[in-house]
Amino acid sequence: MAGKSGRSIANKPEKVWQKRILSWEGMLVVLFIAVNIFCINISSMYQFSNVLREMPKYLTEVFILLPMAYILIMGDIDISVGSIVCLSATMACTAYNKGIPFIAVVLICLMTGMACGFVNGIILTRFTELPPMIVTLATQIIFRGIAEITLGSGGSVSLTKADGFRMISGKVGKVPYIVFLVIILAAGFTVVLCATTFGRRLYAIGSNKLAAYYAGIQVERTRLIVYSVTGFMSGLAALLLVSVLYGANTTTGNGFEMDAIAMAVFGGISTNGGKGKLQGGIIAAFIIICLRIGLGLINLNPQIILIILGILLVLSVLLPNIFRGVKLQSKSIEMK
Amino acid sequence: MKKKMVGMLLCAAMVVSLIAGCGNSGADKEGSKAEDVKKADDSGKKVYALVTKSAGNPFMDIIAGGFTDVIEAAGGEVIVRHPEAATADAQVSVIQSLISQGVDSITVSANDQNALQAALEEAMDAGIKISGLDSATNADSRQVFVNQASDAEIGKTLMEAIYDIAGGEGQWAILSATSQATNQNAWIAAMQEAMKDDKYSKLELTEIAYGDDEPQKSTDQTQALLSKYPDLKVICSPTTVGINAAAKVLQDDHSSVKLTGLGLPSELAEYMGDGDDKSCPYMYLWNPIELGQLGGYTAMALVNGEITGAEGESFKAGDLGDYEIIKAKDGGTEVVLGPLFKFDSSNINEWKDVF
Numbered sequence: 001m002a003g004k005s006g007r008s009i010a011n012k013p014e015k016v017w018q019k020r021i022l023s024w025e026g027m028l029v030v031l032f033i034a035v036n037i038f039c040i041n042i043s044s045m046y047q048f049s050n051v052l053r054e055m056p057k058y059l060t061e062v063f064i065l066l067p068m069a070y071i072l073i074m075g076d077i078d079i080s081v082g083s084i085v086c087l088s089a090t091m092a093c094t095a096y097n098k099g100i101p102f103i104a105v106v107l108i109c110l111m112t113g114m115a116c117g118f119v120n121g122i123i124l125t126r127f128t129e130l131p132p133m134i135v136t137l138a139t140q141i142i143f144r145g146i147a148e149i150t151l152g153s154g155g156s157v158s159l160t161k162a163d164g165f166r167m168i169s170g171k172v173g174k175v176p177y178i179v180f181l182v183i184i185l186a187a188g189f190t191v192v193l194c195a196t197t198f199g200r201r202l203y204a205i206g207s208n209k210l211a212a213y214y215a216g217i218q219v220e221r222t223r224l225i226v227y228s229v230t231g232f233m234s235g236l237a238a239l240l241l242v243s244v245l246y247g248a249n250t251t252t253g254n255g256f257e258m259d260a261i262a263m264a265v266f267g268g269i270s271t272n273g274g275k276g277k278l279q280g281g282i283i284a285a286f287i288i289i290c291l292r293i294g295l296g297l298i299n300l301n302p303q304i305i306l307i308i309l310g311i312l313l314v315l316s317v318l319l320p321n322i323f324r325g326v327k328l329q330s331k332s333i334e335m336k
Numbered sequence: 337m338k339k340k341m342v343g344m345l346l347c348a349a350m351v352v353s354l355i356a357g358c359g360n361s362g363a364d365k366e367g368s369k370a371e372d373v374k375k376a377d378d379s380g381k382k383v384y385a386l387v388t389k390s391a392g393n394p395f396m397d398i399i400a401g402g403f404t405d406v407i408e409a410a411g412g413e414v415i416v417r418h419p420e421a422a423t424a425d426a427q428v429s430v431i432q433s434l435i436s437q438g439v440d441s442i443t444v445s446a447n448d449q450n451a452l453q454a455a456l457e458e459a460m461d462a463g464i465k466i467s468g469l470d471s472a473t474n475a476d477s478r479q480v481f482v483n484q485a486s487d488a489e490i491g492k493t494l495m496e497a498i499y500d501i502a503g504g505e506g507q508w509a510i511l512s513a514t515s516q517a518t519n520q521n522a523w524i525a526a527m528q529e530a531m532k533d534d535k536y537s538k539l540e541l542t543e544i545a546y547g548d549d550e551p552q553k554s555t556d557q558t559q560a561l562l563s564k565y566p567d568l569k570v571i572c573s574p575t576t577v578g579i580n581a582a583a584k585v586l587q588d589d590h591s592s593v594k595l596t597g598l599g600l601p602s603e604l605a606e607y608m609g610d611g612d613d614k615s616c617p618y619m620y621l622w623n624p625i626e627l628g629q630l631g632g633y634t635a636m637a638l639v640n641g642e643i644t645g646a647e648g649e650s651f652k653a654g655d656l657g658d659y660e661i662i663k664a665k666d667g668g669t670e671v672v673l674g675p676l677f678k679f680d681s682s683n684i685n686e687w688k689d690v691f
Contacts, residue, residue: 050436057429158450158474169454244428246454251423251447296433302420303391 024268024320028283035287039294046294049174054296056169056178057244058289060085062282063182063237064260066189067230069281072264073193074226075206075273076124080136081234081260083143084116085253088238090147093157093248102164109242110235116143117231124227125220140257148250158247169243178240190278202226206273262309263288266316284316384635385415385434387444389471390422395576395600395624396445398691399470402628403443403635406654410636415439424448431455435462441635443482445470449518453477465638467645469631471519475668479638479645480661482631483670484622490574490598491526493620493676495536497596498570501617505538506569509561511582511597513549513575523574542568547578554581562591573597579619583607586615595619601679605688609681618680622673624691630656630673645669 039046064081071078092109096102116139123135151157159165170177193199204212205219213219237256242248261271267284269276288309295305384407388396404414417434419426424447432455434442442464446452449472456466456477468481498508510527512520524544531541542565547554554577561568562585571586571593573579579599586593587607595607595616607616633653634643643649643661647669650660664670679687 045436045438047436054429054432054436057425057432156448156450158453162454241425244454245425245451247448247450249424249448249451251421252425254421254423254425292429293433293436296429297436299415299417299433299437301391302418302426302430306420 025277025280025283028267028280028287032283032287032290035290035294039290039297043294043297045297050297051290051293052174052176052179054293055289056176056240058292059178059182060237060241060244061256061259061263062285062289063185063233063240064230064256065263065281065285066185066278067226067233068257068260069189069264069267069269069276069278070193070202070226071230072261072269072271073202073206073273073276074223075209076132076223076226077261077271078120078136078227078230079133079257079261080116080120080140080143081230082253082256083140083147084113084231084234085238085241085256086248086250087116087143087147087150088113088235089242089245089248089252090150090157092239092242093159094150096164097157097160102167105164106239109239110232113235113238114228114232117228117234118224120231121224121227125224128220144250147248147252151248151250156247156249159242162246165243165246168240181240186278186282190282193278198222203274206275208274262313266313268316268320288312381411381413382441382636382639383413383415383437383439384441384632384639385417385439385443386469386631387427387430387434387442388416388418389445389447391418394691396470398624399445399628399631402625403469403632404628406629406632407636412636419447422447424451427452428455431459435459435464438462439464440639441465441467443467443469443631443635444473446473447471449474450477465635467631467634467638470627472664472666472668472670475664475666478668480634480643481664481668481670482627482634483664483672484627485674485676486672487522487526487665488529489672489675490523490620491528491530494523494572494574494597495527495530495533497618497620498572499536499539501594501596502539502569507540507542507565507567508570508572509542509565509568510544511554511557511561511571511573511575511578512544512546513578515546517549517575520574527572547573547575547581549575549577551577551581554578555585558582558585562589562593568593571595571597573599576600576603576621579604579616583615587613591615598676599679600691601684601687602689602691604679605684608679608684614681618678620676620678623677626656627673629654630659630671634659634671 068078068081088109091112092105095108096105120136120139124130124132168177193202201212201217201222204215204217205222209219238253241252245252263285264281265271266288267276267281269281292305386400386403388400390396400416404416407414417430419430427444427447428451431442431444431452435458442459444452446468452473453476456473460466466478468478470484472481502508510524512524531539543561545557545561547557558571558581561571571582573582573595574597576599579595579597580603582595583604584607586595596619598621599619600621604616604619607614610617630653633656637643637651638645642651645661647661647663650658653659659671661669661671
């Protein structure tokens, strides 16, 4: 029985289902499956065990993606995360080489990251007129500078013994610990974003900061928390990166910020704030990781891989706009 | 509420597709693996990989050329992989990808001495032979390193050249790269060690300038040296960027100061000659083609089981002759290519087109 609006109980679920498939996330899932089929076809070495073994290094960037998505949804940006990773990794290596127990080293690494994020947050919330891009650009330079001074003239520090870090890079069967950690954290961050008041506040701030403020949201406090969490997660990423590299140098974490932002944007999260879902970002991250591993296995020139990733990113930003244009056009035709 | 449902469903879809994807690849695995083993048995071709420092590095490309030539001539297969960026992190990804492919040997020119250790240890555990080339990894993460020339040899050769060009006495200066560069500092230390000889007592080292391997900064530093020390006779620049910049400054200024050091023939050809109008009488460098070739022979000897990388072993490297593995300064082992190659006005024209 169709009502006045043309809707009926019977055809409503069908439409929602259609919507789910046609949503950006739905398309990403399809793309993810397509990429995997493609990689299996191009290389017989694209096997589960190999992909799992190569994954840990790439997964460190997912740790940054999670809080970065929060920041982008708030309409902010943080480009200092790569330097925070570098500084935290440097501190962890230096401390561990001095014979400090491993538990304390883990704390030092995480706290260094969190402190850096807190500094970003404090500056941005105390002086709200400053653009986050410029402030984090400045702290990016500062954090890396401190790391370089700590590293000294050699520009690199390596673990004299790696027992503790070897533990982190361990595996259950063939699955590295870090994979479980990523799944748990990704689920946690997603639930917080789409099922709690805190998550809804982020969307509110991103859509209209002033309106959110008048609606009683403690905008600056929320921003401070998110920036600190970003720092903390950068520290965690540093810890896991050290377990892969057994050391740190002046180029550690270079470009992490841009990779994380690219993954988020590819996943449909708008840099203008207020739009997008973390699920999309996470699927996008796995698409990029699988594509990198797969194309690496056929020894494709890395510069070509970068170009392919770049084209994917441009398309991902362009396509929704084109679709929206088509939709508007067809609507206006209907109106006539 | 609806949004939540959508989100949850999508998460579930992702997990399902991931498992499905893995399931597929798992199922494929047996079949493809068997196929690969068969393929390898059929051809018997060994696969040798070379991991370079960065893409678009002419010096590295020439090494890769020599490496590829000798291995392909011997019937092996070569994979040359450039990292995404000139960092150790990017090299780790490349090495892990090569482990997945199950290559027989990896030869690497490291961007960082220690950062590749975890990846390379994993490769060695997988039975892959690891050798270093041009820029060493630490002793724990390699079987053997192919060294272009020993530091002491470079120090002695350059001091002799300075002595000869300066006419036995006078002031001279060094134009280096960065103050932290491991190889530069080792060579400068070797020169200072050689200088202790009485023969060089009349030579005076005025300053070690750092041009950071940037053309502009190296030019500025050269000009500063000229104005600070009017009696300067020789500048020695053991870096290709520095020597190129200095050669241009000296020749454009019609300076009487002469230049020597380590440089690329193609870049220095127009400044090389014995007359007063040329700034560089002669200079040195190892032959990168031979370095690549020796790297190739070493990798093959490791894979054949001819050598294990232990001190005292020796092997035949084709036309290059016999080489012995000796103890390296860092506690590991190395093969040294040989004496430096001298480039002067008599041979520069044939070499300037090569590299």
